[in-house]
Amino acid sequence: MFNQYRNAALLLGLALLPLSLLAGLMLGSVPLPADTLWAVLQGDDSAVSGLIITDLRLPRVLAAALVGAALGLAGALAQTLLRNPLADPYLLGVANGASLMAVMHLLGWPLITLLPLPLAAFIGGLLAFSMVWFCARGRGDQINPLILTLSGIAIAALLSALTTLVMLLGDQRALGPTLRWMLGSLAGVELGQLPLLLVLLIGCAAVAWQRRQQLDALLMGWNKAQTLGVNIRRERLLWCGIIVLLASASVALAGAVSFVGLVVPHLARLLLGPGHRALIPASLLIGALLLIWVDILCRTALAPEELPLGIPMAVLAVPLLLSLLRKQAQ
Amino acid sequence: MCIELHQLTLNQGHRTVVQPTDLHLHRGEKIGLIGPNGSGKTTLLKAIAGLHSPASGRISLDCHCLSGLAPQDLAQQMAILLQDQPTDLPLSVHDTIELAAMARPDGRAGPSVAELLAIAHLTPLAHTPVSRLSGGERQRVFLAQALFQAPQILLLDEPSNHLDVRHQWQLLQHCHDTIETVIASYHDFNLAAALCDRLILLVDGVIQADGPPQQVLTPANLKRHFGVDSERLSNDDDAPHIRVLGAVA
Numbered sequence: 001m002f003n004q005y006r007n008a009a010l011l012l013g014l015a016l017l018p019l020s021l022l023a024g025l026m027l028g029s030v031p032l033p034a035d036t037l038w039a040v041l042q043g044d045d046s047a048v049s050g051l052i053i054t055d056l057r058l059p060r061v062l063a064a065a066l067v068g069a070a071l072g073l074a075g076a077l078a079q080t081l082l083r084n085p086l087a088d089p090y091l092l093g094v095a096n097g098a099s100l101m102a103v104m105h106l107l108g109w110p111l112i113t114l115l116p117l118p119l120a121a122f123i124g125g126l127l128a129f130s131m132v133w134f135c136a137r138g139r140g141d142q143i144n145p146l147i148l149t150l151s152g153i154a155i156a157a158l159l160s161a162l163t164t165l166v167m168l169l170g171d172q173r174a175l176g177p178t179l180r181w182m183l184g185s186l187a188g189v190e191l192g193q194l195p196l197l198l199v200l201l202i203g204c205a206a207v208a209w210q211r212r213q214q215l216d217a218l219l220m221g222w223n224k225a226q227t228l229g230v231n232i233r234r235e236r237l238l239w240c241g242i243i244v245l246l247a248s249a250s251v252a253l254a255g256a257v258s259f260v261g262l263v264v265p266h267l268a269r270l271l272l273g274p275g276h277r278a279l280i281p282a283s284l285l286i287g288a289l290l291l292i293w294v295d296i297l298c299r300t301a302l303a304p305e306e307l308p309l310g311i312p313m314a315v316l317a318v319p320l321l322l323s324l325l326r327k328q329a330q
Numbered sequence: 331m332c333i334e335l336h337q338l339t340l341n342q343g344h345r346t347v348v349q350p351t352d353l354h355l356h357r358g359e360k361i362g363l364i365g366p367n368g369s370g371k372t373t374l375l376k377a378i379a380g381l382h383s384p385a386s387g388r389i390s391l392d393c394h395c396l397s398g399l400a401p402q403d404l405a406q407q408m409a410i411l412l413q414d415q416p417t418d419l420p421l422s423v424h425d426t427i428e429l430a431a432m433a434r435p436d437g438r439a440g441p442s443v444a445e446l447l448a449i450a451h452l453t454p455l456a457h458t459p460v461s462r463l464s465g466g467e468r469q470r471v472f473l474a475q476a477l478f479q480a481p482q483i484l485l486l487d488e489p490s491n492h493l494d495v496r497h498q499w500q501l502l503q504h505c506h507d508t509i510e511t512v513i514a515s516y517h518d519f520n521l522a523a524a525l526c527d528r529l530i531l532l533v534d535g536v537i538q539a540d541g542p543p544q545q546v547l548t549p550a551n552l553k554r555h556f557g558v559d560s561e562r563l564s565n566d567d568d569a570p571h572i573r574v575l576g577a578v579a
Contacts, residue, residue: 083418213432216425220416223381227412228479229405229433274420274459 006278009271013285017065020292024061025053027296029303063189064295065288066197067250068260072287073205074246075261076268076279080215081239082145085325088261089247091152092240095258096159097128098251099182103163106178107170118193118252125248131155133240143236145222183308184257186295197249204242205284211235212276219274257309259317260287266324332357332483332511333378338387340373340535347373348535350387355513357482360506362526363515364546366556370535371515372413375485378513379410405433409481413488415468419460423452423471426460430478440480449504450474451497465492473501477508486514490521519547523569531555544570553578 026032032049040053074089082091090096101124104112112120135151136143167178180187208215214235217225222232250257268282291309294316298307333355340348348370355361363371376382378389380396389396391407409430419426427443434440447453450470455463460471469492476484484505490498498521506512506525516522522529523543531539531546533555539546547570552560559575 213429216421217429217432219421220419220426220429224412224416226381226401227379227405227410227433228430229402231401269420275425 006272010278010281010285013282013289016289017285020289021061021065024064024292024296025057028052028057028299029306059189059191059194060186060295061292062191062194063186063197063253064291066194066201067186067254067257068264068287068289068291069284070197070201070204070246070250070287071257071260072264072268072283072285072290073201073208073280074243074250075263075287076265076276076283077208077215077239078243078261079265080218080276081236081243082149083219083221084145084149085266086262087149088259089243089250090156090256090258090261091149092244092247093128093132093152093155093159094125094244094247095251095256096156096163097131098122098125098248099256100124100128100159100163100166102181102251102255103166103170103178106181107166107174109166121252122248125251126244128155128159129240129244129248180308181255183310184255184313185298185306185308186254187306189253193253197253200245200249204246205280207238207242208276208280211238212280215239215276215280254309257291257313259310259313259321260291263317263321263324264290266321270324270327332359332392333513334390334393336388336390338377338389339385340370340377340382341385342373346385346535348377348532351535351537353530353537353540355511357511359511359513359528360526361511361513362522362529362543363513363532364517364519364522364529365515365532368534369532371532372487374532375410375487375513375515376412379408379485380404381410402433405479406435407481408483408485409433409476409479410485411469411473411476411487411489413491415472417461417468422457422459423447423463424456426471427475427478430475433479438480441477443478446474446478449477450501466494466497469493470497470501473505477505481509483511483513484509486512488515488517490516490518519552519572519574523547523572547572 022037026034026037030052032053036049037053040050044050071089078087078089078091079085098121101112102117102121105115105117105120115123132148132152132155135155136148167175214225214230217228217230218235226232247261264287265279265283267286268279272278272282294309294312297312298309301307301312335351335353337350337352338348339346339350363374365371373382377384380399380401391399396404424443424447427446447456450473452467452470452474455467460468463471473489486505489502493501502521502525514526526543528541529543529546530537531551538555539551549560549562552558552572557578559578560572561575563571563573
């Protein structure tokens with residue numbers, strides 16, 4: 001009975017995805033009717049509407065789907081690995097490390113400007129996670145999930161303070177784009193930037209699906225999972241690596257979009273249960289759908305002005321998260 | 331030979347909880363570990379399960395050093411019921427027991443999930459999340475999970491915790507009857523005496539007695555190491571039945 005409901009819900013989500021992508025192409029500061037979209041999809045890209053769809057909206061809506069799916073999956077993995085329902089992919093310091101490097105790039109710091117912005121952010125995320133991992137390591141390479149979480153919070157706070165300092169010392173005219181990047185935005189994304197995240201997402205989702213049983217075992221805690229044959233040292237390195245790769249690549253593309261990785265796994269669990277057989281595809285789908293529609297909201301709510309992704313995400317996600325937590329507490 | 335401990339020392343932080351110990355545990359034995367709180371029983375069981383690294387010395391399983399065995403290889407031979415069970419596990423009772431399939435080698439005969447649900451009286455709770463169970467029900471779930479591994483060696487850390495009297499006797503008797511080698515820590519002397527053919531008395535990380543229950547569970551040992559006055563109610567040929575008269579004044 002539950003399996004039938006689960007399969008039906010996943011099929012419904014899968015059907016909603018192309019519809020949402022089409023809506024993302026049609027809706028924006030300039031709404032485009034379906035016949036115009038159809039003509040452009042047939043190859044007629046001569047008109048302005050063709051440029052809007054192929055050059056602006058198509059990369060953007062695809063990027064929203066990819067970033068949403070990547071952060072949804074990374075959030076589900078982080079909550080399982082750390083056995084903490086409040087964990088999100090940014091808890092390992094990734095967003096703050098990426099933000100610091102991106103802000104330094106935007107403010108024209110020497111050497112860092114030699115790298116493309118996405119690559120600088122990606123490296124910042126990886127370096128921050130390396131610091132968290134190093135701080136959390138105990139005697140004999142032992143790692144406690146609580147120490148890992150607290151190290152992540154501490155390093156994130158330090159990097160956040162450094163980011164503020166860099167902003168205060170930097171050129172005040174660059175603060176606008178810097179702030180927009182820190183709150184997340186898909187404006188200006190190009191098709192050529194998407195293949196890296198697409199390949200990473202497919203690879204990471206395939207590994208997670210193939211190891212869903214090990215992920216279920218991790219829900220019991222690291223010690224208990226080990227008694228069922230799970231190689232904890234290997235698994236925690238694998239999952240931390242995957243979380244950091246997905247989060248860093250997402251931040252590099254869309255900036256530090258908050259709340260997606262936190263709220264999506266909760267929604268997926270509420271709808272389809274805690275087992276990873278359903279949680280992995282559900283987190284991918286819900287993450288993609290959520291960010292596509294939040295991006296549409298960002299483009300249309302105050303058109304022609306655009307909102308950063310972080311603002312509507314916070315407005316939508318905080319009440320949702322609080323009501324989910326309240327329901328769980330009851 | 332089954333499990334050998336060679337000059338094994340175990341630490342918790344800077345505190346030594348098991349002093350250098352040599353011990354041979356043989357295949358087919360039903361062994362009970364007894365000792366007062368903090369005597370090192372749990373740490374010793376965790377070390378045998380590969381969950382606690384020795385400070386010095388080594389443990390070998392069938393002549394292979396335990397530290398060289400992959401968790402998957404160890405899990406195919408050995409299951410452990412830990413003392414602290416996860417209280418917030420969102421998986422259902424059925425799915426939690428079935429998880430142990432990953433540790434059961436292909437083709438090894440063993441009970442089905444449905445059989446274990448029936449044995450542990452959990453069938454009506456099969457689809458209930460483990461997080462909504464009582465302590466005793468949760469203990470039965472993880473005992474059933476350990477049995478689903480169909481291990482050759484079963485380690486039980488205070489398995490009678492939270493269990494009512496019926497389930498203590500029924501489930502633990504089932505474990506001792508169906509699993510080839512059982513090593514369990516007990517606080518209940520009579521349960522240990524009835525279920526085990528060998529008892530090891532561990533005090534402050536040192537083995538003080540090792541032998542059949544009637545040799546280990548003597549009023550003198552219980553007074554000296556547990557601080558209780560007691561009397562034996564059965565003759566020396568049977569499993570001793572101990573009546574504790576009270577704490578030593």
